[in-house]
Amino acid sequence: MHEMGIVYHVADEVEKIAAQNDICHIGSVTLQIGEVTGVIFDYMSDLWGWVSDKSSLLKGSRLLYEQIPAVTLCKSCGQRYSTVQSGRQCPHCGSWDTVLVQGNEYIIKQIEADS
Amino acid sequence: MDKVKIIEAKESLLADNDKDADRLREEMKQQGTYYVNLMSSPGSGKTSSLKQIIARMKDRFRIGVMEADIDSDVDARTIAASGVDAIQIHTGGMCHLDADMSRQGLSAIGSEKLDLVFLENVGNLVCPAEFDTGADLNVVILSVPEGDDKPLKYPLMFEKADAVLINKIDAMECFDFSLDQVKANIHLRKPSVPVFPVSAAAGEGFEAFCSWLSGQIQKQKEGTRQS
Ligand SMILES: Nc1nc2c(ncn2[C@@H]2O[C@H](COP(=O)(O)OP(=O)(O)OP(=O)(O)O)[C@@H](O)[C@H]2O)c(=O)[nH]1
Ligand SMILES: [Mg+2]
Ligand SMILES: [Zn+2]
Ligand SMILES: [Zn+2]
Numbered sequence: 094m095h096e097m098g099i100v101y102h103v104a105d106e107v108e109k110i111a112a113q114n115d116i117c118h119i120g121s122v123t124l125q126i127g128e129v130t131g132v133i134f135d136y137m138s139d140l141w142g143w144v145s146d147k148s149s150l151l152k153g154s155r156l157l158y159e160q161i162p163a164v165t166l167c168k169s170c171g172q173r174y175s176t177v178q179s180g181r182q183c184p185h186c187g188s189w190d191t192v193l194v195q196g197n198e199y200i201i202k203q204i205e206a207d208s
Numbered sequence: 209m210d211k212v213k214i215i216e217a218k219e220s221l222l223a224d225n226d227k228d229a230d231r232l233r234e235e236m237k238q239q240g241t242y243y244v245n246l247m248s249s250p251g252s253g254k255t256s257s258l259k260q261i262i263a264r265m266k267d268r269f270r271i272g273v274m275e276a277d278i279d280s281d282v283d284a285r286t287i288a289a290s291g292v293d294a295i296q297i298h299t300g301g302m303c304h305l306d307a308d309m310s311r312q313g314l315s316a317i318g319s320e321k322l323d324l325v326f327l328e329n330v331g332n333l334v335c336p337a338e339f340d341t342g343a344d345l346n347v348v349i350l351s352v353p354e355g356d357d358k359p360l361k362y363p364l365m366f367e368k369a370d371a372v373l374i375n376k377i378d379a380m381e382c383f384d385f386s387l388d389q390v391k392a393n394i395h396l397r398k399p400s401v402p403v404f405p406v407s408a409a410a411g412e413g414f415e416a417f418c419s420w421l422s423g424q425i426q427k428q429k430e431g432t433r434q435s
Contacts (some may be wrong), residue, residue, distance in 0.1 A: 095335045098302045102221050110217055120212065131334065181363070189396075197338070199221040206213040 096136040099199055104144050104151060106201055111150055120207035121155040127196040128163040129176055163196025225339055229307035232314075232342030237432055241319045242425045243327070245343035247365065250331030252351040253375040255283045256408035258326055262290050263411075264418045269323040269425075274313040276305050276330050283328060293317055304335040307342045324425065333362040345424060351376040352383050356390035359397050366397035370424075371404065373417060378407040 107122055126132060138156050145151035163176035169188035176196055182189055236243050246254050255275075262271055272293040275284040287294040297313045299305065305313075310327065319325050327343060329336045348369040350358055353376060359366040366372070372394055374387065391403050402420060406413030 095303045098304050098306075098335065098339075099221070101302065102225075102306065106217075106219050106221065106224070110215060110219065114213075114215055116213070116215075130338075197222070201217045201219040201221070204215045204217055206215065 096132050097140055099132060100137055100140040100144050100156075102199070103141075103156075103201060104148065107204060108148070108150060110201070110204060111206070114206070116204075116206040117150065118207055119151050119154045120205040121157055122204050123202045124156065124158045125161050125198060125200040125202045126158055127161045127198040129193070129196045130199065132199075134158050159202065161195055161198050161200075164194050165191045166194045167191050222338065225306050225308075228311075229340035229342035232307050232311050233344060236314070236319065236342070236344070237428065239320055240429075240432070241314075241322055242324050242345075242428060243314070243319075243341075243343045244324070244345045244347060244421070245327045245329055245336075245341045246347050246349065247329045247333070247336045248331060248349035248351070249333050249354060252331070252349045252354065253373075253408045254328045254331070254349055255286055257349060257373060257375060257406065257414075258287060258328065259290050260406075260408050260411055260414045261326075261418060261421075262287070262292055264414055265324065265422070266290075266292055268422070270321065272317045272319065272322040272325045274310075274317055274325065274327045276309075276313075276328060293322070299330060303330055303332050304339045305329055305341055306339045310341040310343075333358070333365045337362075337365040337368045344428060345370045345421075347371045347373065349373045349375050350390070352379050352385045355383075356385050356387075356393060359390065359393040363397050366394055366401075369394075369398060369401055371402050371417070371420065374403060374405045375408055377405045377413070378410050 141156040145154050164173050165176040166173050167183035167188055168190045170186040172185045174184050176193060181191055183191055248254050258273060273287045274295055274297050276297045276299050277283055281296040284294045284296040295317045327341060346368050348365055374390060387405060394401060394403055404413055404417040
């Protein structure tokens with residue numbers, strides 16, 4: 094399950110960031126997740142409960158998230174469009190020469206320390 | 209109330225992993241170890257293909273294989289029986305390997321003594337493509353029973369491929385699978401990537417792949433010597 098991998102990565106990164114900033118307990122972690130990463134956030138928050146429980150730094154903390162919409166750029170006509178609505182083919186000119194410009198991110202946006 | 213401190217982290221997991229992977233690639237290059245990441249769906253023939261590749265290359269290269277199985281060491285034992293170093297990387301249920309786990313594996317197998325290391329990644333066509341392992345080469349295996357439309361359904365995996373093996377071609381008659389169609393679909397995702405039809409069961413088609421791979425290793429050696 095991909096969500097588990099991501100939750101472990103997030104927990105590791107948060108541990109590192111906390112150590113650099115002299116934080117000993119975290120209240121919440123806010124992620125930004127791209128629309129086409131395919132992760133199901135509900136699974137992640139369940140897994141977070143399980144992973145965070147094993148760490149004194151993260152125990153009791155909440156995992157929050159914001160979605161980053163997926164946007165594709167058409168290299169033929171230069172227009173941008175919603176990837177989820179139209180896929181790889183440009184709805185404006187029909188070209189397949191398109192690239193995803195955003196929507197595949199996993200970003201730790203912010204960490205709220207409560208002590 | 210305790211005062212609450214907000215840290216604007218803006219840490220991108222993929223970007224961090226990419227940086228770590230680039231560092232690892234550079235370290236392996238300096239050390240003279242060529243590193244190949246093998247990806248496919250479960251059961252496409254990663255282990256069977258590795259046995260064929262090892263048989264053809266082990267006289268010329270000191271080879272090691274890292275098996276990233278979720279919970280068993282079956283594949284690692286199979287590979288060890290073919291006479292090269294093999295280790296099991298415990299993924300603890302993870303669906304992909306990142307650069308950090310890959311580095312730990314390379315250190316555990318003693319990569320400094322090896323010319324060529326293969327990673328058999330977790331069987332999955334989705335997220336192993338997102339996480340750069342630091343390998344020099346990404347090889348994707350697609351087997352005939354999976355269907356020739358897979359490059360369309362898993363675009364990222366095929367965009368990341370430096371070579372594609374089409375395995376189980378001995379079973380072509382039983383399936384509605386066209387080699388021309390699969391090549392066209394792969395090349396839509398990544399133009400001009402080499403495609404090698406093979407049968408790991410019959411041991412067919414691996415000469416072409418192994419000579420191509422030897423060529424890639426040679427190219428990198430020459431590049432390192434020049435710089
Ligand atoms: N007919 C046929 N069967 C094959 C071929 N290559 C592999 N197989 C069979 O496919 C099954 C899976 O092969 P493996 O090599 O274990 O595949 P894998 O990708 O390593 O599998 P996992 O590690 O479990 O993901 C085995 O039963 C093999 O005997 C082939 O070329 N032709
Ligand atoms: Mg295997
Ligand atoms: Zn994953
Ligand atoms: Zn267009």
